[in-house]
Amino acid sequence: MMSSVHEEINKEIxxxxxxxxxxxxxxxxxxxxxxxxxxxxxxxxxxxxxxxVYNTLV
Amino acid sequence: MGKKTALETEISRxxxxxxxxxxxxxRIYDFMGVTLTSSGMGIASWCYVQGAWLASVLxxxxxxxxxxxxxxxxxxxxLIITTIPTKYGVDNSLMQKAVFGxxxxxxxFLVMILSAVGWFSINAQIFATSLTNICAALGTEVSxxxxxxxxxxxxxxxxxxxxxxxxxxxxxxxxxxPGIVFVGIAMLIKAATSxxxxxxxxxxxxxAGFFSSQKIAFLAMCEGMFVFATAWYAxxxxxxxxxxxxxxxxxxxxxxxxxIMEFFIIIGAITGALMAQMGVYSDNPTDWMIAVAGPIWGIxxxxxxxxxxxxxxxxxLYAWIIATKSYWNKLNITGxxxxxxxxxxxxxxxNGVWTxxxxxxxxxxxxxxxxxxILLADYFVVRKGKFxxxxxxxxxxxxxxxxxxxxxxxxxxxFILGSALYLYxxxxxxxxxxxxxxxxxxxxxxxxxxxxxxxxxLSKVPxxxxxxxxxxxxxxxxQKRIVA
Numbered sequence: 001m002m003s004s005v006h007e008e009i010n011k012e013i014x015x016x017x018x019x020x021x022x023x024x025x026x027x028x029x030x031x032x033x034x035x036x037x038x039x040x041x042x043x044x045x046x047x048x049x050x051x052x053v054y055n056t057l058v
Numbered sequence: 059m060g061k062k063t064a065l066e067t068e069i070s071r072x073x074x075x076x077x078x079x080x081x082x083x084x085r086i087y088d089f090m091g092v093t094l095t096s097s098g099m100g101i102a103s104w105c106y107v108q109g110a111w112l113a114s115v116l117x118x119x120x121x122x123x124x125x126x127x128x129x130x131x132x133x134x135x136x137l138i139i140t141t142i143p144t145k146y147g148v149d150n151s152l153m154q155k156a157v158f159g160x161x162x163x164x165x166x167f168l169v170m171i172l173s174a175v176g177w178f179s180i181n182a183q184i185f186a187t188s189l190t191n192i193c194a195a196l197g198t199e200v201s202x203x204x205x206x207x208x209x210x211x212x213x214x215x216x217x218x219x220x221x222x223x224x225x226x227x228x229x230x231x232x233x234x235x236p237g238i239v240f241v242g243i244a245m246l247i248k249a250a251t252s253x254x255x256x257x258x259x260x261x262x263x264x265x266a267g268f269f270s271s272q273k274i275a276f277l278a279m280c281e282g283m284f285v286f287a288t289a290w291y292a293x294x295x296x297x298x299x300x301x302x303x304x305x306x307x308x309x310x311x312x313x314x315x316x317x318i319m320e321f322f323i324i325i326g327a328i329t330g331a332l333m334a335q336m337g338v339y340s341d342n343p344t345d346w347m348i349a350v351a352g353p354i355w356g357i358x359x360x361x362x363x364x365x366x367x368x369x370x371x372x373x374x375l376y377a378w379i380i381a382t383k384s385y386w387n388k389l390n391i392t393g394x395x396x397x398x399x400x401x402x403x404x405x406x407x408x409n410g411v412w413t414x415x416x417x418x419x420x421x422x423x424x425x426x427x428x429x430x431x432i433l434l435a436d437y438f439v440v441r442k443g444k445f446x447x448x449x450x451x452x453x454x455x456x457x458x459x460x461x462x463x464x465x466x467x468x469x470x471x472x473f474i475l476g477s478a479l480y481l482y483x484x485x486x487x488x489x490x491x492x493x494x495x496x497x498x499x500x501x502x503x504x505x506x507x508x509x510x511x512x513x514x515x516l517s518k519v520p521x522x523x524x525x526x527x528x529x530x531x532x533x534x535x536x537q538k539r540i541v542a
Contacts, residue, residue, distance in 0.1 A: 004065070005065060005068050006387070006388060008065050008068075008069060009068070009069060009072050009076075009078065009387070012069050012072075012078055013077070013078055013079070013451055013453075014451075014453060016078060016079045016081065017079065017447045017448050017451055017453060018540065019081065020079060020081070020146060020147070020447055021446075021447055021448065021533075021536060021537065021540065022537075022540050023537060023540070023541065025082075026082055027082065027145050027146075028082050028085065028144055028145065028301075028302055028303050028304060029303040029304060029305065030141075030304055031141060031304050031305055031308060032305065035305055035308070035309075039134050039138075042130075042134055043131060043134050043135070046127050046128075046130060046131040046134075047131060049123075049127055050127055050128065050131070050280065053120070053123055053276070054273065054276060054277070054498075057271075057272045057273045057276055058271070058272060058273070
């Protein structure tokens with residue numbers, strides 16, 4: 001029973017890999033340009049704030 | 059018929075708790091689902107330990123800053139990795155085979171998970187000590203000998219819920235997380251209104267003497283928060299592979315793994331500072347709640363700790379099961395859960411992680427930060443987000459990620475040098491900087507920047523590029539065959 005389960009699982013993996021690797025497969029939606037801009041701006045603001053705070057210390 | 063049903067059930071279980079890729083139309087988490095589930099994993103006693111540690115080194119206004127900014131910065135960078143498991147529906151522990159090679163990825167995985175369980179042992183210990191504190195405050199002394207049994211019961215509850223599957227995990231989070239946040243807000247208001255801002259900022263800093271200056275202390279605490287974020291390395295991908303968009307996975311986990319945790323770190327920092335007013339170091343909010351606010355608040359605090367830690371243990375155990383199944387697919391899910399639960403129990407009873415907390419943080423930093431940088435460079439600069447899934451699963455004829463006997467030697471060298479650089483900059487035993495110039499960027503910062511840059515730039519060297527990108531030909535040929 002266990003070996004047949006593993007065989008079935010392996011078959012299922014092969015089937016799904018074929019589906020995902022086919023050119024027609026629709027992946028989940030991507031990050032938008034707005035997301036990337038928000039991540040960049042936030043990262044810069046956070047980094048600059050750390051530098052400013054560090055420079056105020058003695 | 060019965061056999062077929064059992065097989066179908068097993069395969070369905072393998073999709074959500076094992077290694078089978080999850081297709082786009084099978085995703086069970088939306089933005090809210092992934093936010094609540096990752097919050098359930100993030101909120102735990104480790105936040106209080108971290109908050110109290112920060113507050114024992116820096117004045118409260120700086121503690122609040124350090125609680126929020128460095129961790130959010132690192133989270134914004136780290137969680138970019140999760141877009142790859144979300145895209146393919148495959149856990150990151152499996153995806154990283156493309157980077158490290160089929161065998162080295164297994165070793166990296168083991169190093170990360172064996173150390174990551176240390177965080178969970180802290181939660182188990184705090185839960186047990188909180189319970190004994192409350193019992194003592196209510197006039198019932200609980201013998202210290204019972205602490206291992208309390209920990210075992212706590213771990214057993216999490217075990218039973220986790221092995222019911224991800225839907226059960228998801229719905230238990232829907233109930234627990236709002237409750238924990240509500241109790242957390244009440245605790246924060248109670249603590250913050252019991253004193254003044256000036257008093258909190260003038261508290262004697264019990265651990266500040268470990269550092270040569272406030273600037274070094276600030277950098278060391280920023281480092282501690284960077285590591286607190288990169289410690290999620292072992293858990294990247296388990297929830298995002300089940301999420302229905304890359305945006306939802308990324309921002310949901312920014313809230314759950316980063317922002318919600320920061321809120322509880324702040325609670326730990328404030329109650330830690332309040333206890334420091336009495337000259338006592340405490341990283342357990344129930345101490346202050348019992349001492350000042352009374353047993354009712356102590357019980358409320360214990361409820362918050364119990365709910366938070368159990369929910370974290372559930373999510374953590376679930377994540378370890380998936381990651382372990384990625385490499386040892388013949389192992390039984392319940393068996394894996396038993397092994398990780400027992401390992402967590404042994405670490406809790408040993409008490410070493412809590413005792414050597416700063417050193418533990420540095421171990422995570424020296425490994426997870428560097429691995430994060432290598433993954434980012436490989437996934438997005440070298441491979442540009444495109445992988446040979448067949449090679450990830452080592453299907454017949456798909457050998458692109460075997461590299462040299464299953465080891466990507468290039469990634470291995472960068473990993474070793476990056477980790478060595480980390481330890482060259484920071485001495486985790488004596489809390490000392492070994493190089494004040496490099497320390498300005500923090501040990502994690504320097505080792506990540508150098509590892510990322512080295513990997514990305516050297517990957518352009520023709521023979522390294524050919525070595526790393528053996529999968530391009532495989533992807534092309536495979537797609538041609540499918541089209542034909």
